[in-house]
Amino acid sequence: MTDISAIDAPIIDLGVPKGARVIVAMSGGVDSSVTAALCKLSGYDVVGVTLQLYDHGVAIQKKGACCAGQDIQDARRVSEAMGFPHYVLDYESRFGEAVMEDFADTYLAGATPIPCVRCNERVKFKDLLETARDLGGAAMATGHYIRRVVGPNGPELRRAADASKDQSYFLFSTTKDQLDYLRFPLGEMPKAEVRRIAGELGLVVADKPDSQDICFVPEGKYASVVERLRPGAAEPGEIVHVDGAVMGRHPGVIHYTVGQRRGLGVATGDPLYVVRLDAENRRVIVGPREALLVSRMHLKDVTWLGDGEGADAARAGTGVAVKVRSTRPPAPASLLWDETSPTGWAVELAEPEEGVAPGQACVFYSNDAANDRVLGGGWIAGTRTAA
Known part of the structure; x- marks a missing residue:
């Protein structure tokens, strides 16, 4: 096996003893493959796990998608090359119920779903995390571009060093208990460095393209998937x-x-x-x-990762920065406690934004120059126009 001293790559410190078992979620892409390889080369007892989330049945007609077909084979080949065990778990029924069914129902309700968040929230960081504990893992590592920093009050979630790859918007619903167990070794690394390491290690996925679409939606055709899952519902x-x-x-x-x-x-x-x-x-x-301009959002299913109690922060009108789309920069806003909101939670934008829709996520960030720390977020249940 490759000696990490023989390549130009960082030694990963996961905050657990060397030799401890670490479960790595492997999608078959370059990011999770390099994560697993670096954990192994840094002295951890790595076990790779890939979730088979669906086949190409009635709802899916897409090749080369995450966690199906070739990706599972690629994850297995990386595991064999690096010398650690690899398991494939059949999560198809769980994924279908928790993510795909929700996707269809959300669209039919006139909202805009974000299935990648639901997958992290309901499958990867819930069911898979429980499986990782059952396998004796001291921690679970993933290839997400986000940082976990231990602060004075425990682990904090922070935006990735590579802003162009930051995935914090899709991980806002991570709970404090989950964050205690999760590790994100790529959070400090640029994507080009990850590919370079993959190439130097000779991993078969070194030049594999990144997935651009939602994994179960062919060519971005959302409506066709909804129609297959809910025939005649439109x-x-x-x-x-x-x-x-x-x-x-x-x-x-x-x-x-x-x-x-x-x-x-x-x-x-x-x-x-x-x-x-x-x-x-x-x-x-x-x-x-x-x-289209929206000034206030009412939220539901809010997750709070900041210090203290989130409801107290809202009642105090705490200043934050928020993102309502993954591609937008954080914008100034205030948390509010609004009795007209179904859950009490609301966000007032300093400057109205357009294109804000129910079903999207509103993610909170620290109100400082870097807007670096992820304070949590919630799902947009309703909006109030600026007019």
């Missing part, structure tokens, strides 16, 4: 202007998202955008761009 309805005028018909709300401009099928002199989806009445509400 019903046509009216396209209605925010002023109440009926402007046309649509084939089903699942074909639209808040902020969408193209493909509306209605023509006016001014550009129109999808402002809101009224699934109960099968209506797509459209309007001018300024109608």
Whole structure:
């Protein structure tokens, strides 16, 4: 086996004794493969685990996707090359119920789902983490680009050093108990360095492209997956202007998202955008761009990773920075306790943002120059426009 001193790569300190068993979640990509390899070369008793999340059955018609087919074979080949055991666990039914069914139902309800968060929340960091403990793991490591830093009050979640690869938005629902057990060895590394190490180790995945789409959605065609999972559930309805005028018909709300401009099928002199989806009445509400501006969000299923109690922080009107899309930078905002919110939790944006939709996540970050620490987040249950 390769000696880590023979290559230019960091020795990983996971905060558990050398020789301790570490379970590594392996998707078959370069990130988790390098994570496992570095843990092994740094002296840990590594066990690689890959989840088989689905086959290519009625709902899925996509090749080369995460945790299916070739990816499982790639994870096995890396494990064999590095000399540690590798197991494949059949989580297909759990993934289907916890992620894919939720995806379909969320779209049918007129909201915008984020299945990658649900997968981390309900499968990888819940069921797999419990399996890792059953396997005798002192910790579980993943290839996510995010940092775990031990602060004065315990482990903290912080944004990745490589801002272009930061995955903190998708991990906001990680709990404090889970964070005690999880490790993220790549959080301090740029992606180019990870690929370089993979190449130097001769891993078969060194040049493997990153996955760009949601793993079970072929070519970004969300509606086709929903229609396969819920045949006949999409019903046509009216396209209605925010002023109440009926402007046309649509084939089903699942074909639209808040902020969408193209493909509306209605023509006016001014550009129109999808402002809101009224699934109960099968209506797509459209309007001018300024109608998209949102100033307040009501949240549900909030996770708090900051110090103290999250509800106290909200009642105090604590200043934070928030992201409502993974690709947007953190923006100034305040946590609020709003009695009109179903759960009490609300966020007021310092400057209104457009394209904010129920079903998306609102992630809290520290209100400092770096906006570095992840304080938690919640799912957007409702919005209030700036007007």
